[in-house]
Amino acid sequence: MDAIALATITVLAIFVGFEVVSKVSSTLHTPLMSGTNAIHGIVLVGAIIVAGQASDPWVLVLALLAVVLATANLVGGFVVTDRMLEMFKGRRASTGSA
């Protein structure tokens, strides 16, 4: 795809990113940060592509390191966000019953 098409997609994504979180309540700041942190773990797709094209052993080793790091970001990010929200719900329920 040419540079202009990619730039168009980028600009539109900036506006979507601004808009979609503009009304976040302050209690959700930390889980939202953690959730966006998990989403950028999708760089795993890039790491897989680079590892899949590697023919030199050193390139493969570095690319596989990137796969490990990106997987940790992606998997750890979604799991830790889910745990935060789980506690969030528990805390709200306990204060409600008290």
Add this chain to the structure above:
Amino acid sequence: MSVLDPTWSALLYLVAAICFILALKGLSSPKTARRGNLIGAFGALVAVVTVFLSSRLENIPWILAAIAVGTAIAWPVARRVQMTQMPQLVALLNGVGGGAAAIVALLELGHAGDWWIRLAIVLTLVIGAISFAGSIITFLKLQGIMSARAILFPGLPVVMGLVIAAAVAAGAWVVAGGPAWAAVVVLGLGAVVGVLLVLPVGGADVPIVISLLNAFTGLAVAASGFVLGNVLLIIAGTLVGASGTILTRAMAHAMGRSVAGILFGAFKGGSTAG
């Protein structure tokens, strides 16, 4: 082997991108937050399956093993971490994501023909390295391995200025077609910038800096999307960069601080809260 033709893989990447937007939307409201996070995870799964089916990949057993290793490390840690230690875990996960983006860009340097692709590589290297090194320092501070107070030394602004100037020079050389070692220099200077940026931030301001570095990693991932010509990485990275910037401002605002004050207060001779 490639099972899917490019149209199908583009459509599946679009599905993943929509999942990420819905995830952010869901995470903004208490009622839908948990479902939003799961939608995001589903989108990531769709994207990873798509890349295996749509690209001509060598070394697939190695890649699957690396994914298994990354999952085996991150899953138990994320399941068992104490609530009080979650911020530093997020910092660490953010840092390794930035590191992964930087490695991807470094390895793509050999395939970069156009100058704008080399520019995207330089941006990925710098921002990824800042995010990696800065996040590691915030992790060390929050974990108590390093002092959580603001660390200042005389001449910090001068050192910072010189390092940034050197990084810009080395980066310009790479864009102009310089050697591969210049890209490694860019990576190293970016890491130094990351350390110098975070050292003067202390105490209660650290979570806000994690959020800022999180937005940085998003931008690094978006730049790596330009490097690889991958639309999903561009959309996901840009979404995180943009929403992370808004979130950083909102977090600073909630504490009655300004982002510029947190980052540069120490440079002006004042001290940061803590």
